[in-house]
Amino acid sequence: MKDVIVFDAEAASSLVNELRVTFASGKTRSYAWRVSQLTTLSNLIDDHEQQIIDALRTDLAKPPLETVAYEIAMLKNSCHVALKELKHWMTSEKVKTSLASFPSSAEIVTEPLGVVLIISAWNYPILLSLDPVIGAIAAGNAVVLKPSEISPATSSLLAKLLWEYMDNSSIRVVEGAVDETSALLQQKWDKIFYTGNGRVARVVMAAAAKHLTPVVLELGGKSPVVVDSNINLKVATRRIIAGKWGSNNGQACISPDYIITTKEYAPKLVDALKTELEAFYGKNPLDSKDLSRIVNSNHFARLTKLLDDDKVSGKIVYGGEKDESKLRIAPTVLLDIPRDSLIMSEEIFGPLLPIITVDKLEESFDVINSAPKPLAAYIFTNNKALKEQFVTTVSAGGLVVNDTALHLAVHTLPFGGVGESGVGAYHGKFSFDAFSHKKAVLYRGFIGDASIRYPPYTNTKMRLLKALLGGGILDIIRALFRWS
Numbered sequence: 001m002k003d004v005i006v007f008d009a010e011a012a013s014s015l016v017n018e019l020r021v022t023f024a025s026g027k028t029r030s031y032a033w034r035v036s037q038l039t040t041l042s043n044l045i046d047d048h049e050q051q052i053i054d055a056l057r058t059d060l061a062k063p064p065l066e067t068v069a070y071e072i073a074m075l076k077n078s079c080h081v082a083l084k085e086l087k088h089w090m091t092s093e094k095v096k097t098s099l100a101s102f103p104s105s106a107e108i109v110t111e112p113l114g115v116v117l118i119i120s121a122w123n124y125p126i127l128l129s130l131d132p133v134i135g136a137i138a139a140g141n142a143v144v145l146k147p148s149e150i151s152p153a154t155s156s157l158l159a160k161l162l163w164e165y166m167d168n169s170s171i172r173v174v175e176g177a178v179d180e181t182s183a184l185l186q187q188k189w190d191k192i193f194y195t196g197n198g199r200v201a202r203v204v205m206a207a208a209a210k211h212l213t214p215v216v217l218e219l220g221g222k223s224p225v226v227v228d229s230n231i232n233l234k235v236a237t238r239r240i241i242a243g244k245w246g247s248n249n250g251q252a253c254i255s256p257d258y259i260i261t262t263k264e265y266a267p268k269l270v271d272a273l274k275t276e277l278e279a280f281y282g283k284n285p286l287d288s289k290d291l292s293r294i295v296n297s298n299h300f301a302r303l304t305k306l307l308d309d310d311k312v313s314g315k316i317v318y319g320g321e322k323d324e325s326k327l328r329i330a331p332t333v334l335l336d337i338p339r340d341s342l343i344m345s346e347e348i349f350g351p352l353l354p355i356i357t358v359d360k361l362e363e364s365f366d367v368i369n370s371a372p373k374p375l376a377a378y379i380f381t382n383n384k385a386l387k388e389q390f391v392t393t394v395s396a397g398g399l400v401v402n403d404t405a406l407h408l409a410v411h412t413l414p415f416g417g418v419g420e421s422g423v424g425a426y427h428g429k430f431s432f433d434a435f436s437h438k439k440a441v442l443y444r445g446f447i448g449d450a451s452i453r454y455p456p457y458t459n460t461k462m463r464l465l466k467a468l469l470g471g472g473i474l475d476i477i478r479a480l481f482r483w484s
Contacts (some may be wrong), residue, residue, distance in 0.1 A: 007176055012183040015172060019115045019142040020220045022169045025102075029112060029140045034086060037137045037167060041130065042079040044165045051157060052126055058153040059125065062248060070247070071127040073410060078131055081411050081428055082138045089432045093158065094439075100468050103448050109439040113214075114190030116435060119181065119204065122150035122295060123194040123310060123349075129158055133171070135431025142170045148196075149177040150295060163166040169373030170394040175223040181324060187314065189213050195253075195255040197347075198420055214426035216312060216434050219417050220253040220347050220460035221374035225404065226364045227261040227269055228381035236402070237272040243279060243378070243404025245331045249292040250351040251299075254376040254398075254405050257348050258337070270335060270355070274318050277331050285330040286323050287383075294327040294350060303329055303350040311341040312354070318349075339367070361386065365393045371401075373397075380406045397421050439445045 027033055045052070049072055056062040056071070093108040116136050120129040125451070129147050136143045147155035149398060158172040174180055185192075185207035194204045195218040208215045227435065244256045260270055281288040294300045304322065307313065312334055319332035325473055329351050337344060337354035360383075368377060377396040381387060387401055397417040398407045407413055408427075416425025426434045452461040452468075 007174055007180040007183050009183045009186050012174075012187050014361075015174070016115060016187045016189070019144065019170065019172065021107070023112075023114055023142045028170050031087065031090060033167070033170075034138055034140055035083060037171065038083050038086070038134065041134065041137070041261065042076060042083075044131075044161050045075055045079070048157075048161060052154075053155045055153040056135050056151075059122070059151040060248065060251075060295055061291075063290050063292065066246070066248065066292070067126075071124055074127055075130050077409075077411065078134045078427075082207065084135055085429065086138055086432075087226065089429055097442070101442060101444065104442055104444045106440070106442045109441050110139075110436045111439050112248065112433075113435055113437055115142045115144070115190045116191040116193065117184055117187075119146045119192070119194045119196070120148055121253075122148035123248055123253070125151040125154040126145070126158070129154075129361060131433075132193045132195075132216075132426060134427055135436045137171070139435035141190070141435050144184065145171075145173045146181055147173065147175065149175070151348075157427060168320070173435070187393065190393070192444055193426075193434070194218065199480075212371070216416070216426065217422050218253070218415075218424075219375065219420065219422040219427075220349070221255040221372060221417065221421040222344070222347055223254055223374045223376040223396070224364070224378070225256040225259045226361065226368075226377075226379040227259055227265070227318050227377070228361055228383060228386060229262065229265045229268075229455070230382045231271050231380045231402075233268065234276070237269070237276045237411045239380075239403050240378075241273070241276055241331075243406075244353055245277070245281070245291060245351055247405055248328075248425070249294070249331075250294060250353075251349055252405070254408060255349075256353065256378060256404055257374070258344065259353065259355045260358060260367055261355065261362075262361055263359065266335060266355055266357050268331060270317050271443050273333050275351075276291075277318065277333075284327045285319070286321055286326070291328075291331070291351075294329055296329065297324075299350065300324060300327050300329070303348070303352060306343040306348065306350075307332070309342040311338050312343055315354075362389070368394055368396075373417070373421055375417045375421040376400065376405070395419070397425075430483050 010232030011301040053064045053067045056067045095106050095108060097106045116133045128408060133143055133145055147158050155175050159175050162173050188211040191214050192208050193216045194201055200221050201217045201219055205215055240256055244250050247255050267348055279302045281291060312360055315337055317333050317335045319330040321330040332352045334354045336357055373395050375397040377394050378400050379390045380402050391399060393420060400407050414425035414430040415427040416422050424434055452464050
């Protein structure tokens with residue numbers, strides 16, 4: 001592996017210039033280069049599956065099944081989809097033209113943006129690093145990846161493997177923390193793709209604005225779960241648990257953040273959660289190997305502060321156990337949480353699940369819409385009218401009916417936020433589009449040169465131009481008749 005460089009603005013500038021030379025050569029634009037790099041990336045994942053599992057175990061104590069299912073398998077599928085569809089995605093799209101440009105033909109040509117920066121997150125550090133990279137490569141860009149320093153074992157592994165496997169003249173990894181990220185953000189990029197929190201996203205967006213650089217911001221928010229009473233409660237509860245504690249112990253951007261249900265139904269839901277949580281993680285969940293730990297002491301302290309708030313400390317109906325020495329917090333359910341409590345003021349991003357109660361379930365939509373738009377929103381119901389109202393009324397990055405988090409795995413759906421939960425989307429072709437420019441191209445010959453577009457301007461030319469630009473065939477005939 002190449003020696004680690006102390007990274008400052010000068011080094012960042014040199015790196016960007018080096019990649020711009022490669023991009024300008026046209027190397028990354030070819031179909032052959034894109035296929036070779038995507039194939040190589042897929043091979044990298046296959047060859048080092050166990051090392052990836054071990055790195056995530058080191059960084060997060062992530063269960064191997066979660067790593068395989070939610071990081072490795074999803075990445076391999078992304079590579080497979082891109083390789084299968086790439087030729088189609090790259091093909092220019094023929095489009096119709098109008099009478100105003102007759103005779104002519106037109107097409108939309110997809111071209112790469114250039115040199116792009118991808119800043120990834122710590123919670124799914126393989127998936128959230130390499131999935132955007134797949135899109136950037138498929139679109140024909142040169143790429144710099146900045147993995148999260150909060151997952152150091154995974155960051156180091158990514159730097160090592162991408163250096164060994166990928167085309168280093170076009171694809172590079174920069175490790176480090178705030179100083180290195182700041183040095184990168186000082187540079188002019190053709191796109192910046194950031195996954196993380198809203199605070200850092202504002203820094204990224206401000207840096208991008210200096211160069212008018214477009215951004216994709218994959219953020220988060222408080223993703224609600226609305227639970228109706230006319231459901232299969234056992235299935236619903238298991239799916240909520242899978243999306244919450246079965247997804248990195250709640251440290252996922254689309255994990256259920258809080259539940260809304262009726263006062264009448266809440267006790268049944270709490271009992272079901274208790275039963276299924278104990279079945280999944282045992283009577284001593286702090287010892288379970290099927291739960292990730294909290295990533296570091298800062299996040300442990302943040303979550304502890306949410307639980308210690310006077311407004312919620314007496315509201316715990318299940319769990320609440322902690323082991324600071326092992327950075328473990330048990331799955332915790334809280335009932336009848338005040339909406340003005342600290343836990344309801346920020347994204348929880350951990351194993352705490354508050355339940356808010358309402359008199360009528362329809363009131364839940366007002367609760368959701370009174371807060372910033374979340375990255376995801378979920379509902380469990382068999383009521384058709386309620387489903388339709390949910391889809392129509394609730395604005396979120398994505399919605400799922402009768403499950404949680406599963407839309408992430410559907411590559412034909414865009415994945416991204418709205419409002420404070422993010423800007424832009426990716427996955428499948430949406431990843432390719434995120435790193436591409438749709439270039440409009442109009443072709444004309446030298447026949448059919450109309451004098452009406454040239455001076456001297458007359459009322460007759462005005463009538464004909466109006467007909468050509470905004471009217472139909474009859475309007476054009478009328479204009480021609482008056483002109484004649």
